Amino acid sequence: MKVSFLGVGEAFDETQTNVCILVEAAGRRMLVECGANTPSEVWKISVRPDFLDGVFISHFHADHVFGLPSLLMRMWEDGRTRPFYLFGPVGSQRHLERLMEMAYPGMVKHIPFTLRFRELQRSHRWDDWNLRVVNTRHSVQNLGLRLEAGKPQTVFCYSGDGMFTPTAAKLYTGADLLVHEAYLEDGQTKTHCSLVQLERLHDLARPKQMALVHLRRDLRKQKKNILKKYRQRKWTIPESGDVFTC
Ligand SMILES: [Zn+2]
Numbered sequence: 269m270k271v272s273f274l275g276v277g278e279a280f281d282e283t284q285t286n287v288c289i290l291v292e293a294a295g296r297r298m299l300v301e302c303g304a305n306t307p308s309e310v311w312k313i314s315v316r317p318d319f320l321d322g323v324f325i326s327h328f329h330a331d332h333v334f335g336l337p338s339l340l341m342r343m344w345e346d347g348r349t350r351p352f353y354l355f356g357p358v359g360s361q362r363h364l365e366r367l368m369e370m371a372y373p374g375m376v377k378h379i380p381f382t383l384r385f386r387e388l389q390r391s392h393r394w395d396d397w398n399l400r401v402v403n404t405r406h407s408v409q410n411l412g413l414r415l416e417a418g419k420p421q422t423v424f425c426y427s428g429d430g431m432f433t434p435t436a437a438k439l440y441t442g443a444d445l446l447v448h449e450a451y452l453e454d455g456q457t458k459t460h461c462s463l464v465q466l467e468r469l470h471d472l473a474r475p476k477q478m479a480l481v482h483l484r485r486d487l488r489k490q491k492k493n494i495l496k497k498y499r500q501r502k503w504t505i506p507e508s509g510d511v512f513t514c
Pocket of ligand 1: 327329406429
């Protein structure tokens with residue numbers, strides 16, 4: 269499994285692209301999140317209209333989904349014909365179609381390839397991929413994801429936004445790579461996770477590798493100090509363009 273970080277930032281960071289991850293395994297390519305400023309990062313990797321098989325959206329905040337209309341419109345302009353899969357929370361189809369119509373009126377009716385919406389509740393089989401989701405604690409419904417693919421099986425987990433729950437910790441258990449948001453330094457809010465809380469998650473879920481993204485813009489500037497403080501944890505704070513193989 270190849271995991272490429274196209275963006276690692278939160279919503280309002282002047283130096284970073286919104287969190288956006290490309291996962292490739294078992295002959296499939298899925299984009300994880302498509303925030304307002306992420307499509308150009310995808311096109312820098314490939315402009316082939318068939319490059320992606322689908323997208324996973326954890327929740328409907330702008331920094332996770334507002335890039336989707338442009339991404340799809342370019343596929344249309346460049347001649348895509350095969351279906352495109354859209355995985356997300358219940359209500360995804362209604363929400364994403366409204367977003368597309370607001371961006372480019374008439375798009376939903378006239379787009380020449382099929383949009384296959386898959387509203388995830390617990391688990392979903394997508395050929396050789398297995399997707400499992402749970403809710404985390406965020407200001408809107410947000411899905412934490414466990415993706416299993418390949419032989420031998422590799423497990424990629426991703427938090428989306430929000431504070432983890434005991435169920436989410438269970439979902440992430442034993443992941444080859446857990447990518448988690450780390451918006452705060454200390455404590456917890458009802459809507460985000462912190463570095464201090466992530467120590468607890470690390471002990472509960474015991475992932476083989478843990479990568480922190482979506483750090484609040486001022487916190488991210490302290491990257492060196494954070495890695496030093498938590499050096500025993502061997503966490504990574506990836507940069508845009510970093511690629512992990514697991
Ligand atoms: Zn959010």
